[in-house]
Amino acid sequence: MLMKTYTAAPGTATNTSGIVLDNLRVAYHDRVVLKPLSLTIEPGEVLALIGPSGSGKTTVLRAIAGFVPPASGRIFMGDRDITRLPPYKRGLGMVVQNYALFPHLKVEDNVAFGLRARKLPKALTNERVQQALKSVGMVDFATRYPHQLSGGQQQRVAIARALATKPQVLLLDEPLSALDAQIRHNMVEEIARLHRELPEMTILYVTHDQTEALTLADKIGIMKDGSMVAYGETHALYRQPPNRFAAEFLGRANILGATVLELKSQAGETLVSCGGTLVNVVTPGILHSRNKLLCVRPQHITLHKRSERSNRLDATLKSLHWQGDLTHLLCDVAGETVRVVLTQLNPLPQAGDRLALWFEPDDAVLLEVGHV
Numbered sequence: 612m613l614m615k616t617y618t619a620a621p622g623t624a625t626n627t628s629g630i631v632l633d634n635l636r637v638a639y640h641d642r643v644v645l646k647p648l649s650l651t652i653e654p655g656e657v658l659a660l661i662g663p664s665g666s667g668k669t670t671v672l673r674a675i676a677g678f679v680p681p682a683s684g685r686i687f688m689g690d691r692d693i694t695r696l697p698p699y700k701r702g703l704g705m706v707v708q709n710y711a712l713f714p715h716l717k718v719e720d721n722v723a724f725g726l727r728a729r730k731l732p733k734a735l736t737n738e739r740v741q742q743a744l745k746s747v748g749m750v751d752f753a754t755r756y757p758h759q760l761s762g763g764q765q766q767r768v769a770i771a772r773a774l775a776t777k778p779q780v781l782l783l784d785e786p787l788s789a790l791d792a793q794i795r796h797n798m799v800e801e802i803a804r805l806h807r808e809l810p811e812m813t814i815l816y817v818t819h820d821q822t823e824a825l826t827l828a829d830k831i832g833i834m835k836d837g838s839m840v841a842y843g844e845t846h847a848l849y850r851q852p853p854n855r856f857a858a859e860f861l862g863r864a865n866i867l868g869a870t871v872l873e874l875k876s877q878a879g880e881t882l883v884s885c886g887g888t889l890v891n892v893v894t895p896g897i898l899h900s901r902n903k904l905l906c907v908r909p910q911h912i913t914l915h916k917r918s919e920r921s922n923r924l925d926a927t928l929k930s931l932h933w934q935g936d937l938t939h940l941l942c943d944v945a946g947e948t949v950r951v952v953l954t955q956l957n958p959l960p961q962a963g964d965r966l967a968l969w970f971e972p973d974d975a976v977l978l979e980v981g982h983v
Contacts, residue, residue, distance in 0.1 A: 628689060628779035628813045629654040630675060635684035637670050645670045646837045647684060654689075657806060657814040659824035659845075661860065662834030668817045671834075672782050675815065676705055688780060699728070704778030708785040710765045712757040712772075719744070719753040722772045729776070743775035744768075746805060763794040767801070774805070783816045787823065799826050821861050825849065833857050851895070855978050858906045865912075865949045869905040869977065874898050880972050887945040890922035893973040904978040909939075909950040911974035914966060922975070924949070924968040928960050942966060 630652040637645035645667045652658045660668040673679040675686055677698035685694045693701050712721050719740050726736040744750045747767040757765055766786060773781060783802070787795045803826065806814060818824055824831050824845070831848050833841040833856070841848060841857035852858035855866060869885040869892075880891045881898065885905045892905065916923070926942035926949060933939075938959065940951040951968060960966060 628811060629656075630780060630813060630815065631687040632671070632675075633685040633687065635671070635674060635686060636682045637667075637674055637679055638682040643682075644837055645674070648839060650832070650839070650842075652813055652815060654813055655811050657816060657827055657829045659816045659818060659828035659831045660834055661818055661821060661824050661831060663819070663860075665836075666834035667837040668832075668834045669784055670837075672784050672815055672817045675780075676703055676782055677701055701780075702778060703780045703782055704773030704776055705782040705784065706766070706769045706773050706786045708788045710757070710762075710769045710789075712765055712768060714757050717754050717756055718749065718760070718768050721757070721768055722775050725772060725776045739775045739777070743771040746774060746808065747771045747801065761794075762790050763798060766790065766798060770802070770805070774809075778812070780813045780815065783814065783818075785818055786816075788819070795820075795823075799823050803827055825862070831861065833860055851976055852906065852978070855904060855906070858976070858978065863909050863950060863952075864906050865909060866978070867905045867907075867944065867947050867949070869903045871898055871901040871903055871977070874901065881977070883977070886924045886947065886949075888924060890924070890975070891920065891972040892975045892977055894977055898977070900979075902980050904980055906976045906978050907970050907974060909952040912949070912951045912968050912970050914951075914953065914956075914969070916967075916969050917971065920972055921969045922972060924970075926966045926968050928962055928964045928966055930962055931959060933959065940966075942968065944968070 632648055632650045634647040634649050635645065636643065636647045648671065660671060662668045670679060674681055677696060681694065685692055687693065688701065713724065722740045722743050723736050726739055741750065744753055747770055749764065749767050749771060752760060752764060760768065787798050790798060806812065816824070816827055828845050830843060831845050832839050835856055841853050848857065849861055852861065858864040858866065867885050869883045872882045872884055878895050879893065881894045883890050883892050883905060924944050926944045928940060929943050930941045931938065936954060938953045938956040940953065942949045942951060949968065
């Protein structure tokens with residue numbers, strides 16, 4: 612599935628920080644690693660690119676940064692065509708997963724490196740360094756060397772170095788993957804805070820971590836085999852994934868075979884046969900075929916009816932995993948496995964128990980069979 616331009620066409624922007632890709636294509640030795648992609652990242656927007664290894668997400672970022680020459684297509688930053696500009700002339704900041712700090716330089720000198728390369732006055736350089744270190748809470752560590760810092764502190768310095776040059780666009784390439792879970796969580800909050808303080812800065816965030824993408828991004832693009840197979844506003848893409856790959860990659864999803872019993876030409880509730888029973892699903896528009904897949908998130912299923920519209924699936928509990936505030940149930944529904952995630956479940960059911968699983972019509976999505 613090849614995604615086309617989603618917003619403005621190249622050359623129509625009047626900003627200086629938005630990014631527009633116009634049929635961007637990248638190939639290595641005649642092997643295409645990024646199929647033609649047209650995409651607009653609006654000024655001040657946070658776009659997260661996610662996908663499995665080799666999907667092309669980092670290639671997109673590196674092409675924008677200027678480290679990968681495109682085989683064809685163009686890259687715009689605002690009204691400027693930056694396709695052939697060297698990286699240092701693009702006005703971009705970049706943070707990578709291995710920090711890339713100079714081990715022989717103190718923190719303040721690492722942060723000042725880009726400013727000195729631009730030959731900024733010493734007073735201005737010092738002021739920018741202090742501002743950048745303050746923004747990431749590292750002023751007190753200015754005279755330390757990288758080996759004297761923790762992994763999270765080193766990544767803060769890397770972010771400060773990128774911010775010191777006041778980039779119009781910030782590129783983040785798996786910046787937190789080398790950190791442990793708690794530090795990663797803290798750094799996600801730190802990046803979110805920085806963007807609130809610098810709302811005019813456009814951010815492209817490449818990650819394999821769906822939680823980071825859901826937390827930070829205004830929009831998410833999902834990559835697979837060199838193409839973007841799903842794109843949209845974060846909440847909408849999670850709630851209404853366009854295909855099975857997007858549903859399963861962006862959060863856990865139960866995917867069940869389903870048959871549409873009544874084809875409709877307009878949005879509304881549709882009667883579907885699924886799991887040996889009849890359920891209603893809210894559909895956005897015309898349905899052209901009866902064979903579908905029903906997608907419902909584990910956390911959208913309950914053991915209690917919530918409204919008169921609630922759908923019911925009869926299930927048998929296969930196993931239960933208690934994790935303190937969350938309980939994970941693995942159930943059998945007409946031979947298919949359904950996952951349920953519940954909070955404050957008491958008393959706990961036992962394996963073999965018969966359960967009624969409930970979900971709302973607008974918490975389910977119908978997907979095409981074999982699509983992506």
